[in-house]
Amino acid sequence: MAAEFQTPEFREYPAVPNALVKDATAHLSPFIAKPNHQEQLGFPGELVENWEEKAIEKMGDLLSKYRGLRVYLDSCVKCGSCTDKCHYYQGTSDPKNMPVARQDLLRSVYRRYFTFAGKYFPKLVGARDMNREVLDEWYSYFHQCSQCRRCSVFCPYGIDTAEISMAAREIMDSIGHGQKYCNEILGKVQTVGNNLGLPGPALSATLEEFAEEIQDDTGLPVQIPLDVKGAEVLLITPSADFFAEPHIDGLMGYAKVFHEAGVSWTLSSHAAEAANFSMFIGSYSNMKKVAERIRDAALELGVKRIIVGECGHAWRVAYSFWNTLTGVGAGADASDEYALKLQRQLDPSVPQPMHICEFTYDLIQKGKLRFDKSANDHRTVTFHDSCNVARASRMGDWAGGQFDIPRAVIKACCNNFVDMDPDSIKEKTYCCGGGGGLLTDDLMEIRVKGALPRMEALKEVVDDRGVNTLAAICAICKAQFAKVLPYYNFPMHMLVSTHQLVGESLIMTGSNQEKALQPKQQAEAEATAEE
Amino acid sequence: MSVLYALLFYVATVLLIAGLVYKIRQYWITPAPLKIPTTPAPTTRGGVVLRMAREVVLFESLFKSNKWIWLFGYMFHVGLALVLLRHFRYFVDTTSFIWSWVPLISPIGKYAAFALVIGLLGLWARRILVDRIRYISSPSDHLMLALLVGIGSSGMLMTYVVHTDIIAVKVFFMGLMRFSIQPLPTDPLLLLHLGLVALLMIIFPLSKLLHAPGVFFSPSRNQVDNPREKRHIAAWAAKLDK
Numbered sequence: 195m196a197a198e199f200q201t202p203e204f205r206e207y208p209a210v211p212n213a214l215v216k217d218a219t220a221h222l223s224p225f226i227a228k229p230n231h232q233e234q235l236g237f238p239g240e241l242v243e244n245w246e247e248k249a250i251e252k253m254g255d256l257l258s259k260y261r262g263l264r265v266y267l268d269s270c271v272k273c274g275s276c277t278d279k280c281h282y283y284q285g286t287s288d289p290k291n292m293p294v295a296r297q298d299l300l301r302s303v304y305r306r307y308f309t310f311a312g313k314y315f316p317k318l319v320g321a322r323d324m325n326r327e328v329l330d331e332w333y334s335y336f337h338q339c340s341q342c343r344r345c346s347v348f349c350p351y352g353i354d355t356a357e358i359s360m361a362a363r364e365i366m367d368s369i370g371h372g373q374k375y376c377n378e379i380l381g382k383v384q385t386v387g388n389n390l391g392l393p394g395p396a397l398s399a400t401l402e403e404f405a406e407e408i409q410d411d412t413g414l415p416v417q418i419p420l421d422v423k424g425a426e427v428l429l430i431t432p433s434a435d436f437f438a439e440p441h442i443d444g445l446m447g448y449a450k451v452f453h454e455a456g457v458s459w460t461l462s463s464h465a466a467e468a469a470n471f472s473m474f475i476g477s478y479s480n481m482k483k484v485a486e487r488i489r490d491a492a493l494e495l496g497v498k499r500i501i502v503g504e505c506g507h508a509w510r511v512a513y514s515f516w517n518t519l520t521g522v523g524a525g526a527d528a529s530d531e532y533a534l535k536l537q538r539q540l541d542p543s544v545p546q547p548m549h550i551c552e553f554t555y556d557l558i559q560k561g562k563l564r565f566d567k568s569a570n571d572h573r574t575v576t577f578h579d580s581c582n583v584a585r586a587s588r589m590g591d592w593a594g595g596q597f598d599i600p601r602a603v604i605k606a607c608c609n610n611f612v613d614m615d616p617d618s619i620k621e622k623t624y625c626c627g628g629g630g631g632l633l634t635d636d637l638m639e640i641r642v643k644g645a646l647p648r649m650e651a652l653k654e655v656v657d658d659r660g661v662n663t664l665a666a667i668c669a670i671c672k673a674q675f676a677k678v679l680p681y682y683n684f685p686m687h688m689l690v691s692t693h694q695l696v697g698e699s700l701i702m703t704g705s706n707q708e709k710a711l712q713p714k715q716q717a718e719a720e721a722t723a724e725e
Numbered sequence: 726m727s728v729l730y731a732l733l734f735y736v737a738t739v740l741l742i743a744g745l746v747y748k749i750r751q752y753w754i755t756p757a758p759l760k761i762p763t764t765p766a767p768t769t770r771g772g773v774v775l776r777m778a779r780e781v782v783l784f785e786s787l788f789k790s791n792k793w794i795w796l797f798g799y800m801f802h803v804g805l806a807l808v809l810l811r812h813f814r815y816f817v818d819t820t821s822f823i824w825s826w827v828p829l830i831s832p833i834g835k836y837a838a839f840a841l842v843i844g845l846l847g848l849w850a851r852r853i854l855v856d857r858i859r860y861i862s863s864p865s866d867h868l869m870l871a872l873l874v875g876i877g878s879s880g881m882l883m884t885y886v887v888h889t890d891i892i893a894v895k896v897f898f899m900g901l902m903r904f905s906i907q908p909l910p911t912d913p914l915l916l917l918h919l920g921l922v923a924l925l926m927i928i929f930p931l932s933k934l935l936h937a938p939g940v941f942f943s944p945s946r947n948q949v950d951n952p953r954e955k956r957h958i959a960a961w962a963a964k965l966d967k
């Protein structure tokens with residue numbers, strides 16, 4: 195299968211931009227989608243006959259629908275500001291992984307067919323005809339972009355390569371040249387309700403097991419409810435939370451928080467998935483279809499609130515797009531019956547949707563959660579800002595809440611917290627290397643190489659600040675780190691879910707942990723009294 | 726020659742304005758169906774205006790990114806702005822009320838030309854010397870710099886070395902604005918300067934110079950971060966609601 199490759203060496207910190215190595219990763223392309231994967235999403239099964247023409251037609255269609263695409267393709271001045279900002283460029287030195295060069299793969303074709311200069315002076319402005327070579331290049335390099343938007347932060351016009359790579363993937367899908375990983379998964383979520391293709395009964399059995407585990411541990415009747423009508427909260431979480439480590443520990447953390455808060459909640463077997471890979475392939479209609487399962491579940495179950503579990507791109511879709519796609523939110527026009535139907539049902543006094551970190555944070559602010567921070571004393575924790583949370587969404591009601599709230603949650607339950615290099619966190623955070631539909635074994639090489647900048651920043655705090663725990667809030671980041679940490683000689687178990695830290699230190703009322711703590715606390719109190 | 730240049734400037738002006746109107750209209754009517762501000766983003770309209778102002782006046786994102794590009798880019802743009810202001814004196818009657826500030830800006834504009842040209846040369850040097858930027862440059866990127874350096878340096882030569890009859894130049898342009906063609910001095914340097922300016926005006930709406938209007942339409946910079954509070958929906962997308 196995948197060819198042998200070398201894990202990149204750590205560079206001296208802070209690293210200077212690498213010298214270019216042309217075509218260093220030109221050989222990397224993910225598997226092509228099979229006809230059935232394509233067709234179930236409404237795309238042609240295989241490359242259509244007149245695909246060159248069709249691709250240009252589709253490009254024209256997208257240009258008329260997305261202002262961003264049009265403006266971004268026109269406005270780049272080739273200033274070079276973004277060139278060294280992409281983790282894939284840093285990890286591979288391939289010039290086509292420089293954001294502007296990646297855009298140019300598409301821009302060159304745009305210029306040829308849609309601009310005066312490109313039509314009449316193609317050489318002068320670097321315009322190219324649509325042909326097989328171009329298509330192969332698109333397929334390769336638009337699948338070496340995790341759509342993390344780091345480049346967009348540093349561009350003087352905010353040019354977002356993610357938008358360009360989404361458009362390129364949508365064009366390729368529309369001519370029958372899609373990616374297997376994303377399209378196969380999207381088929382499952384649209385037919386079964388989650389990316390795994392896990393049917394309802396199997397899901398409910400799994401959840402019961404987890405609940406039992408929590409009950410054994412805490413001695414409390416904690417539940418992980420499924421399809422409960424009339425529950426207050428519908429929790430939409432990535433399906434990785436049901437089967438992968440350390441995701442599961444995060445899920446158990448949410449369950450404990452809901453229990454302790456005394457809020458009734460439920461999962462839905464119809465919408466047992468927060469992930470929405472339609473965003474990665476730029477397909478508005480598929481994104482809407484997947485999001486509509488959540489709307490349907492919310493209407494069906496009659497919930498008052500929708501809360502989203504730890505996931506990056508899913509939170510982007512939820513926070514930024516759900517209201518647009520399905521009306522999960524507020525502020526619909528009075529004539530907008532479609533959105534109002536749901537918005538009338540949802541509680542207007544809280545943000546809809548809400549992130550689980552916002553939920554926990556609010557409880558902490560109100561003093562409703564107690565923690566035994568010493569339970570996490572064996573850890574020195576650092577936090578990885580997920581790209582989609584950091585640069586494409588928000589938490590709380592202030593700009594930058596997406597940075598402050600998860601950190602506040604971690605600090606509420608851990609004594610030792612250290613941030614990584616400021617150039618690698620918050621709005622400048624590096625993608626884990628596996629986002630944007632790249633989390634597949636056939637792209638392992640680019641995933642490992644793209645993780646380099648994050649691993650370097652991690653190495654620095656591990657070596658200098660004694661960090662031994664990496665907390666994440668995204669299902670993809672967690673799955674990616676679980677795979678790539680060993681490549682960089684970090685132990686896999688240093689990776690935790692943020693709500694795992696919460697769950698492991700939460701003092702639940704009446705739990706075994708609380709009872710065990712009481713003598714200790716009493717002793718402490720007595721000791722203080724005696725002094 | 727005067728007639729030729731008069732026609733050239735009429736054509737260039739028409740193409741510049743028509744081209745810009747066409748592009749701006751295109752940006753205006755193309756919907757932005759999804760909320761995609763690069764966050765953290767302002768949560769209010771006023772905040773967005775401030776963000777845009779910082780971007781346009783200070784080049785905030787560029788400053789975050791790369792101090793050299795920022796420095797040269799900033800020198801060029803600020804130089805250009807001042808030089809353009811100085812050129813107002815060719816289009817404004819001394820008796821008009823707008824004239825009052827022209828004498829103020831003129832002396833600054835004179836030196837701003839140095840910033841303009843040095844900035845351009847700095848950017849050009851990076852385009853040639855830094856392998857990443859060399860890689861992304863096409864011939865048009867170099868020609869654009871050549872054109873701007875040509876305009877800047879021919880202008881400076883006229884200011885400092887080979888003076889031209891600026892009174893006559895002013896009469897020529899004031900005439901153009903009243904559709905009467907007055908004689909234009911025929912110094913080669915002046916003709917070169919004006920010819921290049923006309924060329925720049927013509928290619929403006931056809932080239933990457935569209936970044937000037939483009940930045941205001943960039944959804945990653947001009948959108949308010951309020952997707953939960955307000956349903957944002959484009960007309961074509963609304964049709965998909967059942």
Ligand code: SF4
Pocket residue numbers: 279280281282291292293296338339340341342343344345346354355356625
């Ligand atoms: S969006 Fe992220 S992965 Fe894609 S080009 Fe920009 S920095 Fe690289």
Ligand code: SF4
Pocket residue numbers: 269270271272273274275276277293294348349350351352353
């Ligand atoms: S920073 Fe923006 S304008 Fe500059 S090269 Fe990159 S995409 Fe183009």
